[in-house]
Amino acid sequence: xxxxxxxxxxxxxxxxxxxxxxYALNIMGLGMTYCIIKAAWDTYKGKGGHNH
Amino acid sequence: xxxxxxxxxxxxxxxxxxxxxxxxxxxxxxxxxxxxxxCWIKGLNQTNMNTAYGFAIWIWADLAVIAVGGxxxxxxxxxxxxxxxxxxxxxxxxxxxxxxxxxxxxxILAIDIGQPLRGWFIFWHANVHSMLTEVxxxxxxxxxxxxxxxxxxxxxxxxxxxxxxxxxxxxxMHEIMAVFAATGAFLSFFHQGSLGGVAGxxxxxxxxxxxxxxxxxxxFFLFTWSAAACGPCxxxxxxxxxxxxxxxxxxxxxxIELLAKISGWMLLTYSVAKIADTWYWxxxxxxxKGFTLMDFYSNNPLYGIWILILEVGxxxxxxxxxxxxxxxxxxxxxxxxxxxxxxxxxxxxxxVMVLQILAVPVMPFIxxxxxxxxxxxxxxxxxxxxxxxxxxxxxxxxLPIFPQEAELNPIEPPTYAEEDKQEQEEPVETQEASNxxxxxxxxxxx
Numbered sequence: 001x002x003x004x005x006x007x008x009x010x011x012x013x014x015x016x017x018x019x020x021x022x023y024a025l026n027i028m029g030l031g032m033t034y035c036i037i038k039a040a041w042d043t044y045k046g047k048g049g050h051n052h
Numbered sequence: 053x054x055x056x057x058x059x060x061x062x063x064x065x066x067x068x069x070x071x072x073x074x075x076x077x078x079x080x081x082x083x084x085x086x087x088x089x090x091c092w093i094k095g096l097n098q099t100n101m102n103t104a105y106g107f108a109i110w111i112w113a114d115l116a117v118i119a120v121g122g123x124x125x126x127x128x129x130x131x132x133x134x135x136x137x138x139x140x141x142x143x144x145x146x147x148x149x150x151x152x153x154x155x156x157x158x159x160i161l162a163i164d165i166g167q168p169l170r171g172w173f174i175f176w177h178a179n180v181h182s183m184l185t186e187v188x189x190x191x192x193x194x195x196x197x198x199x200x201x202x203x204x205x206x207x208x209x210x211x212x213x214x215x216x217x218x219x220x221x222x223x224x225m226h227e228i229m230a231v232f233a234a235t236g237a238f239l240s241f242f243h244q245g246s247l248g249g250v251a252g253x254x255x256x257x258x259x260x261x262x263x264x265x266x267x268x269x270x271x272f273f274l275f276t277w278s279a280a281a282c283g284p285c286x287x288x289x290x291x292x293x294x295x296x297x298x299x300x301x302x303x304x305x306x307x308i309e310l311l312a313k314i315s316g317w318m319l320l321t322y323s324v325a326k327i328a329d330t331w332y333w334x335x336x337x338x339x340x341k342g343f344t345l346m347d348f349y350s351n352n353p354l355y356g357i358w359i360l361i362l363e364v365g366x367x368x369x370x371x372x373x374x375x376x377x378x379x380x381x382x383x384x385x386x387x388x389x390x391x392x393x394x395x396x397x398x399x400x401x402x403x404v405m406v407l408q409i410l411a412v413p414v415m416p417f418i419x420x421x422x423x424x425x426x427x428x429x430x431x432x433x434x435x436x437x438x439x440x441x442x443x444x445x446x447x448x449x450x451l452p453i454f455p456q457e458a459e460l461n462p463i464e465p466p467t468y469a470e471e472d473k474q475e476q477e478e479p480v481e482t483q484e485a486s487n488x489x490x491x492x493x494x495x496x497x498x
Contacts, residue, residue, distance in 0.1 A: 001176050013180035017189065020242075021175075024193040027235045028200060031228055039221035048216035048223070 057211055057450050061458035064449050077441045084435025087428040088163055096166040098428040104410055104421035110164040113433045115247055115402035117153040117160070118191070119275075120395060122283025124150020124198060125240035130314065132233035141307045144453045145294075146287045147201045152443050154195045156436030161191075163432055183246040183253070190243030197236040201229065205451050241276055248275025251405045258341035259348050260409040262333060270329050271405065277325065281318035282398035284311050285371070285391040292388060294448065300461045302454040309381045312391070316375025319394055323368040330364065348412055352420040355408055363404060367397025 053067045099108045127146040131139040162168040174188045207222035251260035252269025262269040334345040349357040374380035374390035
């Protein structure tokens with residue numbers, strides 16, 4: 001559920017529950033994005049193959 | 053046939069033997085899948101659910117696999133946050149076991165809700181006053197974390213690792229694994245706790261009701277504590293079973309002993325807290341609701357006081373005392389006995405906290421509700437076990453799950469010669485092997 005959903009209420013319960021959910025999802029999403037982009041960059045630079 | 057996929061420096065059984073094993077366990081898996089499809093196609097009338105038992109036997113299976121899967125988060129916490137470096141030699145297997153346990157838990161939930169197509173409702177139409185909502189959020193997210201932790205292991209397969217992008221991705225994921233491990237520990241703390249909290253807030257059922265701190269009943273903390281204590285015991289137990297089946301040592305004794313020692317102290321402190329909690333509940337909480345202790349353990353064919361003694365004493369204090377002593381950890385029989393008892397203890401605790409609660413009558417004119425599951429429930433509960441065995445078999449065969457295996461089981465010289473001959477036939481592979489990290493090292497450490 002997002003704040004723009006009609007069921008959303010700006011109270012502590014919604015903020016804590018969904019804040020925790022988004023916090024965890026963001027860490028996973030950003031972490032994986034960083035790893036994938038860095039892996040693509042490293043591969044482009046020739047790391048990890050025969051020259052690694 | 054599949055030798056090119058098997059990690060370097062280790063020996064595996066012949067392919068036919070491996071496939072035979074998969075087929076045998078696969079038959080059990082198919083039986084479970086058949087029962088699962090019956091539940092989905094024909095509905096939950098395939099179970100023996102009734103108004104007293106609205107979650108079938110699955111609720112126990114769910115809580116039990118989540119508890120024993122706690123070894124992944126706690127071992128990850130010890131390895132990456134506390135800095136117990138020796139545990140790097142068992143963390144891969146702990147992650148695999150956690151992955152199996154949590155995927156099984158989600159599968160069981162998908163069957164239990166009866167209408168899996170509406171599974172997303174709990175995220176979108178969330179009831180923010182429910183501990184089960186917190187469980188659903190944290191369980192799903194933590195399964196995501198376990199996927200992220202398991203992925204580098206798959207990428208380290210001998211053939212996949214040859215692809216530079218995958219090699220780099222695995223390397224990068226290992227580098228920031230502490231972030232994922234910390235997130236996993238945070239999520240696990242809350243969902244393990246909330247599963248206990250669900251029982252603790254049932255003021256209408258004095259067998260489960262507990263007092264606590266702010267909104268959290270004591271069961272919240274006891275569930276997290278017991279999962280952290282017994283989860284590593286399950287990891288040790290499965291490691292020992294794998295070693296027995298493979299007929300070789302896979303992890304050094306010092307690693308097992310360290311994990312067993314930490315687990316033992318966790319279990320001892322948990323047992324003390326559990327005894328104090330039970331004592332207070334029996335003498336203060338339950339009487340305040342009009343019950344005596346023996347009201348919960350008499351006048352029924354199954355639940356006697358023996359279950360309390362077995363759970364807290366024989367499967368709680370006893371394994372803890374074995375595991376905290378040096379001699380207990382070093383004696384093979386005692387270690388086996390302790391980890392088996394600890395695992396039985398935590399499963400029994402979950403049984404008591406979800407099924408005995410439902411069985412206990414809450415009104416003087418109501419009798420005990422006893423329950424026996426249908427064969428579909430039993431088959432779908434055995435299904436995750438078969439699935440877990442197959443995943444362990446595949447992972448053990450093709451992935452570098454045990455970093456110390458090659459060192460502990462050096463291959464005989466003739467086999468080395470065969471490998472050299474094979475490598476001469478594959479010059480590219482040989483060059484890569486010389487550049488590859490040492491077997492005991494993770495890519496990040498290399």
